[in-house]
Amino acid sequence: QVADILNRYQGDRAQMLDLLRLHDNEMAIEIEKNMFDFDTLKRQNEQTLQTLTQEIPADLLAVALKGADSAVRKALLGAMPKRMAQALESQLQTLGAVSVRKVEEARTEIMALVRELVEQGEIEYQLFDEAVMS
Numbered sequence: 535q536v537a538d539i540l541n542r543y544q545g546d547r548a549q550m551l552d553l554l555r556l557h558d559n560e561m562a563i564e565i566e567k568n569m570f571d572f573d574t575l576k577r578q579n580e581q582t583l584q585t586l587t588q589e590i591p592a593d594l595l596a597v598a599l600k601g602a603d604s605a606v607r608k609a610l611l612g613a614m615p616k617r618m619a620q621a622l623e624s625q626l627q628t629l630g631a632v633s634v635r636k637v638e639e640a641r642t643e644i645m646a647l648v649r650e651l652v653e654q655g656e657i658e659y660q661l662f663d664e665a666v667m668s
Contacts (some may be wrong), residue, residue: 570649572598572641574660576605582657583613588650590644592618596625598640602631 554562575583587595587610599607599622612617651657 561632566649569647569660572645573606574604575648576603576609577660578609579658579660580613582606583609584668585651585657586610586644587614587618588649592622592625594640594643596622596629597636598644599626600629600637 554565575586578586592640595610611622614622648657648659652659
């Protein structure tokens, strides 16, 4: 719930997280992880998704997409060139069963990359569902 509140906070989120770190660093780390949830990928714009699909290794993405929400899968595959999307779908089918732990590790690794790209200013990332204007 705190992550959702911070995602909607209009002020300086980084400063707010820094203040939280002063009181409870472990809690701040957990909140930050929850702010960048794998399911937030489904609400990103085409340009952000294209950048991400170029940065994320295909084998890591295949593992992360196992059991993923259909909207997340559709958004990511839709942002890829057709052949790349077909190759990834084929890889998903041949991958077989994957442990939940491995899927969660892959998703955590991807979201760490997302946070890094956001911090570097490489991508704009929409953390919560809101109306946008183009």
